[in-house]
Amino acid sequence: MLLMIPVVYLGYRLYRTFFAFLKAIFIYVVAPVFYKPNLEQYQHRWTVVSGGTDGIGKAYTMELAKRGLRKFVLIGRNPKKLESVKTEIEEKHSDAQIKTFVFDFGSGDFSHLRDYISDIDVGFVVNSVGTGRDNLERYGDNPAEDTQILKVNGLGAAEFLSCVLAPMEKSGGGQVVVLSSSQGVRPIPMLAAYCATKALMTFLCESIDREYNTINVQTLIPALVATKMTYYTEGSTFVVTPENFCHQAVGSIGLTKKTAGCLNHELQMLGFHFFPWTILKYIIMPIYYHQRKRVSQLHNAEQQQHVPLEDITGEPIISTKKVITRDSATA
Template sequence: MAAVDSFHLLYREVAKSCQSHVEVLTVIGACYVTWKGLRTLYECCSLFQLHVTPCLIRRTSLTKQYGEWAVVTGATEGIGKAYAEELARKGLNVILIGGNKEKLQVVSQSIAKTHRVKTSFIEADFNKGREVYPPIKEALADVNIGILVNSAEYLEYPQRATEVLEDKLWEIIDVNVAAATIMVHIVVPGMVQRKKGAIVNVCCCSCCRSASQMAMYSASKVYLDAFSLKLQSELSPKGIFVQSLIPLCVATNCTTSIKVVHRLPFLVPAPETYARHAVRTLGVSTRTTGYWVHSIEFLAAQWIPSWMYLFLGRFLCSSNL
């Protein structure tokens, strides 16, 4: 009998303790859901302000806000070329930098003829390292550069870190890391002197979430993202705006064989469409995807566990070949 009473007493204590723990966990869960809800609401409001407000409010022209000349690296194709064309459409003169002289001439002449702005180009292969920068510095010495767009990149196709050749590692470092860093070092003194200017560093979504078998490439984009944020903090008091532009999938030559381009084309804008939206965020957001659909994707990805994100990435971004 005493044993039964002891058991009942123990049962009541355990039940009371469990009930107390459930109440505590309920409060914690409610607080977490409320916090997540408020954060999502804030992100939605920010998304609206970033992508809708610029369409409703007439802004100061980019030439008055930053200057008459823009420099774009990686300007012969993809996002770089489209961004240069969009800046020209806004009335800026552009200087194109790339490694292929023939392509640079074609793009330069096309922009000048279409948008009636001044254009020039500098042939520079960033893979060659330090030797390419003195000619660039000399060519830009007397130009009042208002906007610098660092779009040049070396794209590493999925490989394990142990399989990446040493030459490819140096190309990733020279193009994805060193080029943007040195170009900023070249143009910033003039911007500081004029107390205005803008720098756009084109990163990649892999700088925010893990990318399967692309450790080296992703790490280089993490550097560029962090570099942009630190520069913004340092240069904003001097009147210079710095943006980390983080596109998701864009329909370039490098993505034509990727499943998502064909399965979900509304998620993959043409470079021209992407650039038109991205330029609208210039001076508005220091860190953005640049495109409203990508911003929604990016927001949704915050709720997805890393393992699921990697699985979806492998499924959608695998080749059709």
């Protein structure tokens, strides 16, 4: 009789993994053949984007523009980057209407942002703001950067949602897409603050989706994406490009409330379904230590050759600190 316990447990794990696999295949392989998200309903309303000047946030904005959305409000702390993205969209889509609003999600006064958004007909929201630091560190070893992560990724991202929900509901509802992370699924040592903020956003989004009848909220929990934050410049077996990721992620709107965003990452997430966390945590930690070693080598090469990291990696590295994470939301 006791032997049945591990057999039943293994069967349960296989059952979870199998149906997660079927769901991934349906959403990212089968559904695209006959299904397209209904984005036309948002064409004449404003799409508000936080963190849309780099990485996934920028690629997601470009994908929405490619699919017909033309009215964007871009919110970020770097005026030059905001203007650059605005110009890029306008050059590709001459009929686009772009507004920009300079705002720091770590230290800004949210009452100003709330007032700015309050009179806008908000139909679509992309919340991809985030920040971090260079190295894997214990919580408390670098309190200033821990605090910044908690402010921007946690309170800042959450407060931004609070700002857009009321005007969106007043205008008849809409679609919200929030960039969380696979690191918010389980606690990861050396990334305590980052994981905590991503878990916060995942739970917050699921609650908001149930609270507002006219607002649909989708949470994205990606793994590795090739961006400045992860120091990858191209896709590979486990790393996807922002453009590929966002093309698949946008296509999943209306099919699922929470997803890794692309087939590659959904297949990687099968490990969370099959392995118990007591085992899986020992399997995935070497990935993070490898990433820390890899970035350390890049920094050493920069110091020895006196070559900026942008020349080594093929793209510019922002001077503000960034977390080595498995997704790429940037402030």
